[in-house]
Amino acid sequence: MRDRLISAKHTTRYALKNGFHHEIAIKFHHEGAPTSILPRATRGRMQEGSDLRVLRGGKVFLMAEPKSPLDVLIVGGGNAGLCAAITARCAGARVLLLESATKDLRGGNSRHTRNIRAMHKAATAYLTGPYGEEEFWEDLLQVTGGETNEHLARLTIRASEELGEWMPANGVRWQGSLRGTLHLGRTNLFMLGGGKAMVNAYYNAASRLGIEVAYESEVRELKIGDKEFLSAVAICNGAAREFNAKAIVVASGGFEANIPWLKEYWGEAADNFIIRGTKHNQGQMLKELLQHGAKPVGNPRGCHAVALDARAPKFDGGIVTRLDSVPFGIVVNKEIKRFYDEGEDFWPKRYAIWGKLIAEQPDQIAYSIVDAKALPLFMPSVFPPVKAGSIAELAAALGLDPSALVAVVDKFNREVRPGAFDPASLDSCRTEGLHPPKSHWARAIDTPPYYGYPLRPGITFTYLGVTVDEQARVIMQGDRPAKNIFAAGEVMAGNILGKGYLGGFGLTIGSVFGRIAGREAARYAIS
Numbered sequence: 001m002r003d004r005l006i007s008a009k010h011t012t013r014y015a016l017k018n019g020f021h022h023e024i025a026i027k028f029h030h031e032g033a034p035t036s037i038l039p040r041a042t043r044g045r046m047q048e049g050s051d052l053r054v055l056r057g058g059k060v061f062l063m064a065e066p067k068s069p070l071d072v073l074i075v076g077g078g079n080a081g082l083c084a085a086i087t088a089r090c091a092g093a094r095v096l097l098l099e100s101a102t103k104d105l106r107g108g109n110s111r112h113t114r115n116i117r118a119m120h121k122a123a124t125a126y127l128t129g130p131y132g133e134e135e136f137w138e139d140l141l142q143v144t145g146g147e148t149n150e151h152l153a154r155l156t157i158r159a160s161e162e163l164g165e166w167m168p169a170n171g172v173r174w175q176g177s178l179r180g181t182l183h184l185g186r187t188n189l190f191m192l193g194g195g196k197a198m199v200n201a202y203y204n205a206a207s208r209l210g211i212e213v214a215y216e217s218e219v220r221e222l223k224i225g226d227k228e229f230l231s232a233v234a235i236c237n238g239a240a241r242e243f244n245a246k247a248i249v250v251a252s253g254g255f256e257a258n259i260p261w262l263k264e265y266w267g268e269a270a271d272n273f274i275i276r277g278t279k280h281n282q283g284q285m286l287k288e289l290l291q292h293g294a295k296p297v298g299n300p301r302g303c304h305a306v307a308l309d310a311r312a313p314k315f316d317g318g319i320v321t322r323l324d325s326v327p328f329g330i331v332v333n334k335e336i337k338r339f340y341d342e343g344e345d346f347w348p349k350r351y352a353i354w355g356k357l358i359a360e361q362p363d364q365i366a367y368s369i370v371d372a373k374a375l376p377l378f379m380p381s382v383f384p385p386v387k388a389g390s391i392a393e394l395a396a397a398l399g400l401d402p403s404a405l406v407a408v409v410d411k412f413n414r415e416v417r418p419g420a421f422d423p424a425s426l427d428s429c430r431t432e433g434l435h436p437p438k439s440h441w442a443r444a445i446d447t448p449p450y451y452g453y454p455l456r457p458g459i460t461f462t463y464l465g466v467t468v469d470e471q472a473r474v475i476m477q478g479d480r481p482a483k484n485i486f487a488a489g490e491v492m493a494g495n496i497l498g499k500g501y502l503g504g505f506g507l508t509i510g511s512v513f514g515r516i517a518g519r520e521a522a523r524y525a526i527s
């Protein structure tokens, strides 16, 4: 039902469960109902004669956009979008952030994070030693094999030094690193309460600063002409709205939750992938930017994928469904064949290859098999392991052929050579004459009870993104920057992280480029 506002009287602040972040109760008159609720986004823009839409339940939406456009529109309310919004607002811009998710599921994949990698010159109360630019750069070079833009990477590394102060200034609190966190106590800062507390702190800061946030608002289309953003069309609480702004920051993550898109590169196998983060990272904005001529970066098939408990939910299982049992036992596929060296290197350096390895197995499933002496060596799993008194019983419980699994374990046990077991070093416990070998931490699987976990590929994020310059401007085909289109976070991380991964670096890129994008978008909009 469409209507015209006849008169309006401001009353009190009013919070609705869904919809806009803050709302205000307005008494007004329109045909059909004497009073209703008007979203805060419309406060101050409402005038007699405004074009309204009244939805069932009495919610009212202002259809016509205000005459003066927004300065900066942010798409995506994860770490990168929030850093951009706060920075743009602090620079004096009027900012609106649109987020697909409901308020309770806000924060994208950022809410699943635990730590951020940041350069620092000396040990602190929360970091065990220094981590300088050159070491950071060497670490990045090693994991990417050179698939990085050195200029943008070094800029990110240097700017990360400020995050140790900027983040607490916006409400984030630190804690010392925890056990079982992949040995990151010197290089990475851990957020107290994890990523969820971090995004909540940023949303609180945004609210204090007067940033408008609209939840359940998914941007579907970008209107772009001659390298210039014009407007964005979003579905807000079920109704289409068009937003004009002087500049836009796209911070909408990767496309890892878009299974049909993953299938373009992975085929039917993608149906068996589990997505560790939000279902809202559909890549719609990435697709829009690419269709409007943004220059792509990163391997479209590339994704960060880990070994995940196959019983994890399809989306949003977060950190706790990752399994770290692999180096302490053997892994077989459904044909009960081992397919890779489980002890090739330290788990922090190898955990991210196992998702892809499992994706290449029949039906994208594998099974981690360990015994009682291995169980205390890795992080406890959120779902209890399948447990049995013998290997044959364990196989049956996992739905595998018992005699085949017994044969594989027996052969493995026979080929284990004596050595000094040490999970903290590349020890001398290895197999001989086995293909594939197990190079370290190989011990006979002979101590009941036996435990098994079904494993699936768990997709963390995708690598395809848009090219940016050091001002976070999106680079269009022909290598010319867009005038007022900026990108931050996973949607542009492929510029710096072309492949591989460094723990905590996703947040580093998003925080640094979020702040750059916010600053530059505000500068463009206000000048």
Ligand SMILES: Cc1cc2nc3c(=O)[nH]c(=O)nc-3n(C[C@H](O)[C@H](O)[C@H](O)COP(=O)(O)OP(=O)(O)OC[C@H]3O[C@@H](n4cnc5c(N)ncnc54)[C@H](O)[C@@H]3O)c2cc1C
Pocket (backbone or CB within 6 Å): 075, 076, 077, 078, 079, 080, 081, 098, 099, 100, 101, 106, 107, 108, 109, 110, 111, 112, 113, 114, 115, 116, 117, 217, 218, 219, 220, 251, 252, 253, 254, 276, 277, 278, 280, 281, 282, 283, 284, 285, 317, 318, 319, 459, 460, 461, 488, 489, 490, 491, 503, 504, 505, 506, 507, 508, 510
């Ligand atoms: C389980 C897990 C653990 C991780 N742990 C760490 C860690 O400890 N440290 C680290 O550095 N990195 C970690 N990462 C990676 C990290 O999450 C990402 O690098 C980072 O969060 C990306 O931030 P972002 O803001 O770009 O994206 P996100 O935080 O995913 O935010 C994107 C937002 O955009 C919204 N959105 C998408 N499309 C639209 C649209 N069309 N319209 C409106 N809104 C839209 C989404 O709903 C989402 O809220 C982890 C990832 C996962 C899945």
